[in-house]
Structures are given as C-alpha cells and as structure tokens.
Amino acid sequence: MCLAAMQIFDRADTRKKFETVWFPAGCVALILALLLLGLAGDNGYLERRSQHRQIQQLTSEIENLRQENLQLGQTIKDLRSDPDAIEAVARERLRLGRPGEVIITLSEEPADPPPASSHPAP
Numbered sequence: 454m455c456l457a458a459m460q461i462f463d464r465a466d467t468r469k470k471f472e473t474v475w476f477p478a479g480c481v482a483l484i485l486a487l488l489l490l491g492l493a494g495d496n497g498y499l500e501r502r503s504q505h506r507q508i509q510q511l512t513s514e515i516e517n518l519r520q521e522n523l524q525l526g527q528t529i530k531d532l533r534s535d536p537d538a539i540e541a542v543a544r545e546r547l548r549l550g551r552p553g554e555v556i557i558t559l560s561e562e563p564a565d566p567p568p569a570s571s572h573p574a575p
Contacts, residue, residue, distance in 0.1 A: 492498050531538035543549040550556045 490497060494500070528538075532542065548556050548558060
C-alpha cells in the first residue's frame, strides 16, 4: 500500500512541478519566439521597415525621372519648332556663330605653368 501511495504522490508532485515551473517557462519561451519572429522574421517589422524605405526611395526616383522626362520632352518640342532654341544649342554644343562673330573657347583646365629655367636670372 505504501508503494501505491508513493506513486500517487510522485505523480502529483510531477504534475504540480509541471504546472508551476515548466508550463509558465514554456509559455514565456513561446511568447519570446513569437516576438522574435515578429521583429526579425521574413515578413517581420524590420523587413517591412526596410521595404517601406525602399518604396519611398523608388517613388522619389520615379518622380525625378518623370520631371526629367517632361523637361526633355519640352526641349525636344523647342528644338523642333523654336529657332532661338536651335541657335542656342548650335552656339553652345557645336561652337557655331553668326557671320562676322569670333568664337573664343576657353578650356576648363588651367594652363600648365612654364618650366622653371635651370639658369639663374642675372
């Protein structure tokens, strides 16, 4: 009879230990694992934040390209129909001028200084 009572006591002690220690510890571990997945998982907070930043950057880049496209379209329209625009491009890019004008082109790089003479000045 004593052995049967000991087995019941051991089962009750094991059950009580499970209820007071292992079950709460398992719940805490499960909650921590879920939080970690929510923060750093494949579709977690950090990944979504990174994607949001990338979407904002790409949206901004698209808007800049649209503006540039509009400007280039206007330039094309002007070059097809506006003689002043055609003349401005011819003067700037092709270095052309009207008859009687003298075109002077300045280089953007500074000229090299003359080499120092090896003879001392008198």
